[in-house]
Amino acid sequence: MHAPVLVLKDSLKRESGSKVHHANIQASKAVADIIRTTLGPRSMLKMLLDAGGGIVVTNDGNAILRELDLAHPAAKSMIELSRTQDEEVGDGTTSVIVLAGEMLHVAEAFIEKNYHPTVICRAYNKALEDAISVIDKIAMTIDVNDRATMLGLVKSCIGTKFTGQFGDLIADLAIDSTTTVGVDLGQGMREVDIKKYIKVEKVPGGQLEDSKVLKGVMINKDVVAPGKMRRKILNPRIILLDCPLEYKKGENQTNAELVKEEDWEVLLKMEEEYIENLCMQILKFKPDLVITEKGLSDLACHYLSKAGVSAIRRLRKTDNNRIAKACGAVIVNRPEELQESDVGTGAGLFEVKKFGDEFFAFIVDCKDPKACTVLLRGASKDLLNEVERNLQDAMSVARNILKNPKLLPGGGATELTVSAALKQKSSSIEGIEKWPYEAAAVAFEAIPRTLAQNCGVNVIRTMTALQGKHANEENAWVGIDGNTGAIVDMKERKIWDSYNVKAQTFKTAIEAACMLLRIDDIVSGIKKKQAPGAGPTPSKPKIEEEGDADNEQILPE
Template sequence: MHTQVVVLNDSLKRESGQKVHHANIQASKAVADIIRTTLGPRSMLKMLLDASGGIVVTNDGNAILRELDIAHPAAKSMIELSRTQDEEVGDGTTSVIVLAGEMLHVAEAFIDKKYHPTVICRAYNKALEDAVAVLDKIAMTIDVNDRGTMLSLVKSCIGTKFTSQFGDLIANVLIYFYNLNFKDLAIDATTTVGVDLGQGLREVDIKKYIKVEKVPGSQLEESRVLKGVMFNKDVVAPGKMRRKIVNPRIILLDCPLEYKKGENQTNAELVKEEDWELLLKMEEEYIENICSQILKFKPDLVITEKGLSDLATHYLSKAGVSAIRRLRKTDNNRIAKACGAVIVNRPDELQESDVGTAAGLFEVKKIGDEFFSFIVDCQDPKACTVLLRGASKDLLNEVERNLQDAMAVARNILKNPKLVPGGGATELTVSATLKQKSSSVEGIEKWPYEAAAIAFEAIPRTLAQNCGVNVIRKMTELQGLIQHANGENAWTGIDGNTGEISDMKERKIWDAYNVKAQTFKTAIEAACMLLRIDDIVSGIKKKQAPGAGPSKPQVETEADADGEQILPD
């Protein structure tokens, strides 16, 4: 019987079997160990250096992993895990890596005992189903219209962040934004793009409607939410134009207020001096015409995304109108949302309804070395700006990252208004319930199922470690309390600030249900995926020595039934 010949090039490397499983588990554990110390309110910070010499100081799991340069494919998939978690729910990026790393760590013993990965994965998936069922059981529904509850929830969710000492400020930013954009948008979700949140609410694109302006200097306590917008621009002619206008009439344009330049092939032949004067006169008449079309509506402020000529500046300043040019498209859209104006493409199409009249004040202020324009005190603005002040750019970047997480938390609660206890209480309850259920699991799946239950304890254990308390004593005490309560007292956990065992409901330490459910699902599914890899094949060519010829393929030959060697064609 003839068999097919296998030809392997020497650039093709292959690893398989147990060696791959151990390598993947070790790589995943290494990634988890990098960010293990960044979990909880007493977490450490990481200082990251990039190739260009920039520095990032943060304890945000996703921000840390994003900066790492890793070659191992399993470690890369762990980093992808954190990015997915950040995109889906915006929080829990550290927890998901720690939990996935622990799930793989406890699976290593079964790999050594020659358990088939499919058996381990089946047990893990069963444990995941039961864990989500426990989450549903202990989840507490809240009223999203209760300002106090929302404030305490956002504060508890960002309590693990570097800027937790400014939790009140960030929470108030969130609540303001929540009231601004969600409360009065009673729009039918079937006719509008967006997620129906019930009670006439719909999801609003945070990135589009809220702008974070970071201005180094002063103290973080001076950060505030503006009922309107600010942008880094000054008026075109500061000496001639007003820098402060109360109740301004605002016109927004998306066209240049200057003479149209000719195309590449334009040729103008001037024979007499009068021809030059005629050209200049045509240009002046054109600009005077478009300025008169704008001034007809008696604006106080004209903002354009394009250029604005000196002559147009002269006509506008003469009429007492302030002007700003070359504004970003995104900023212009935000101004339109805040002051009720409509962005117009041609001055001759302007109408009274296009003029924005909802702004209470236009003002130009100097902050540090730069001028910033403020359009504030708007009536019912649909966009706002958060002005962040702080000692350095690094601090401001970290505050912005924390603010983005907090906004994601508020969005999650609006989508699904359910809470579960924080401080590792949820994981301990899930762990205790799964341990009880493991006795009813039949066959060899029982042991991986029990190991998955123990893996959930990694979160409270890491919290205790980061507090600097005696981990073994605290974990034994906690497990005893939960077993004594027979899994009914789901609100006992570790206070991440003091390391003491406390009632999470009293301390108001909560987590969003969406974040916790996504963490469990992502961690276990990723662990299963990595366990099911039994081959790593690399087709990357080795670097040859200078002058060496192309490598010859290595040919493996096999013998036929008569013992004769088969050679390839």
């Protein structure tokens, strides 16, 4: 019966018990420390070198963690957190990591005192429920149609980013674009799909101030025959196709036997007639612009340009969908099935312009566009990439508010309010869970503390003063001004956070901390790298070295 045990020892690296807890907590703290300095308006930038030798300069938590290459499984799951946060609400990617790191840090003391992880998790979950009920109380609802409030809100969310220094510019772009693509579903629900219907086009050159939201779509294409086709059309009638305007060649098993010379001409004539027929079916509807996702043959191009129609070919499907949304056209699969209702008449202008060496086609001045393009101009590619990342965050914030128009105070005020409320409540909790619950309350202070650290003020003095203020429930809106480190009222400074982002941050951070605490075994299978017939080499269990990634398992309790 001993043999299987030997085999198991041979092929598995295993660590268990408190050793794993400590290793996981250390790894999570290391990840949190990397991006701790990127929280708040006074944040530092990180310069990352990627595998291809390119550089990324950013202070967006998610962008930084995306580039890290880590072996430790616990650290990997921390990185997953910021990605989840980014996909779900688009902001608060740094806060989530800092908070989760702190939650694990305060749990370390209890693990040393031999508390069972389940007890700590139970206390944390209780703290999470209470935290959500606290922020429900202090949230205030706003009117999404009030432009000034919306501007202030989006600005306070991107004030921490690199483009904060350009004032209202990015906030304006974000609000304009998200309100453009918002679709009312009735019953007070709104669908705002910023990934699908907002395209960000980065064109190096010009000033950042030249960036704008186009009431329509811009694509990196020119007309098929620039000499013959118009490059500027007012109020164009647009037909969108996703079929090729080319002669359908037979598949490879087609055999045509040509006996006489005239047969060849017949074949060519058939081809011409087929294409002419196709074009006539399209020209019946008097379009000014025909756009297809597939190819467009020279012959078709000739028929269209003779009729004074401009054409664009090989467009991306996503761009075609955007144009359809912007000008009210319907994408048609077969020219035979065209109807008058499929023609898009909502656009005010079609124009081809040249930026630098490239041509861009604009379909703009749409009457009621449900898709739009944000045109970003700027000095360099790196700058534009960072501006685009910040714009994505700003658009997510605007989207969150359109979906759930509730606000919370920024500047760490929310966390301090939650922390004070939980501390008060912890006195009424009985049993062993009281202490971890209290520790969770303290952990929430990590956010305002980090903000104060990044401002360079005296952290202990500032935190003590803030805790004193928050002991009184009327001061729920007092927090740290991220630029100066002064203690101010967030309502006056108009520093807000979106309710969705905060709630998601708390939930993600605490649930992740609980998950990591409940891991008590890390087992990774390693492939034997040795000559056949050689004896097994005893391997020291070492958790930082990743074994074989495919066999890596994290066993449940």
